[in-house]
Amino acid sequence: SQTIHQWPATLVQPVGSPLSLECTVEGTSNPNLYWYRQAAGRGLQLLFYSVGIGQISSEVPQNLSASRPQDRQFILSSKKLLLSDSGFYLCAWELAGSSYEQYFGPGTRLTVT
Amino acid sequence: AQSVTQPDIHITVSEGASLELRCNYSYGATPYLFWYVQSPGQGLQLLLKYFSGDTLVQGIKGFEAEFKRSQSSFNLRKPSVHWSDAAEYFCAVGAGYNKLIFGAGTRLAVHP
Numbered sequence: 001s002q003t004i005h006q007w008p009a010t011l012v013q014p015v016g017s018p019l020s021l022e023c024t025v026e027g028t029s030n031p032n033l034y035w036y037r038q039a040a041g042r043g044l045q046l047l048f049y050s051v052g053i054g055q056i057s058s059e060v061p062q063n064l065s066a067s068r069p070q071d072r073q074f075i076l077s078s079k080k081l082l083l084s085d086s087g088f089y090l091c092a093w094e095l096a097g098s099s100y101e102q103y104f105g106p107g108t109r110l111t112v113t
Numbered sequence: 114a115q116s117v118t119q120p121d122i123h124i125t126v127s128e129g130a131s132l133e134l135r136c137n138y139s140y141g142a143t144p145y146l147f148w149y150v151q152s153p154g155q156g157l158q159l160l161l162k163y164f165s166g167d168t169l170v171q172g173i174k175g176f177e178a179e180f181k182r183s184q185s186s187f188n189l190r191k192p193s194v195h196w197s198d199a200a201e202y203f204c205a206v207g208a209g210y211n212k213l214i215f216g217a218g219t220r221l222a223v224h225p
Binding site for chain 2: 042043092094100106107
């Protein structure tokens, strides 16, 4: 069966510091991968998605970036965090061609101080 | 543009009572529709999905949803709510180019 991991689970970082969040998927090949952010009391905002290694689509211009160095690894990064980057970051995977059926990881709670 | 509206931000029900969470979507073609549930501090879990066929779909945890094209709705129902159902519920529609559009969510509280 498929499993999705995210780490770290929680992170407290000062403004201006770099960020690296990692997501890995097990038990499937060539998944579509997604990064979402969920601000307090709000719905989900799609940040990035990837349909293959090195292929990244950005949905919202901001100081975040994403990379997919391996088939089942998806990384969310920032060079300098802003206070507004605080939130709950969720990674999701989708079997390519499965008609939008996405499965989510446990999330990373990021607090920028 | 595609959109999803969940009109109820908060709903409170008594344990054992029936539940209906509303979802309205805007999409030109036949929609792919989903309901997800999120417990505090957790990721989202897929409850059920509608792609085509029977308009009443069954999901996990005793939930069901009915697709009504004429009303552009996909409401989630459960005949008898348990205290463990307290969570936030999100409706979503597949919106082309590998994207899901989510509603803002409905937070469900369950009174004993």
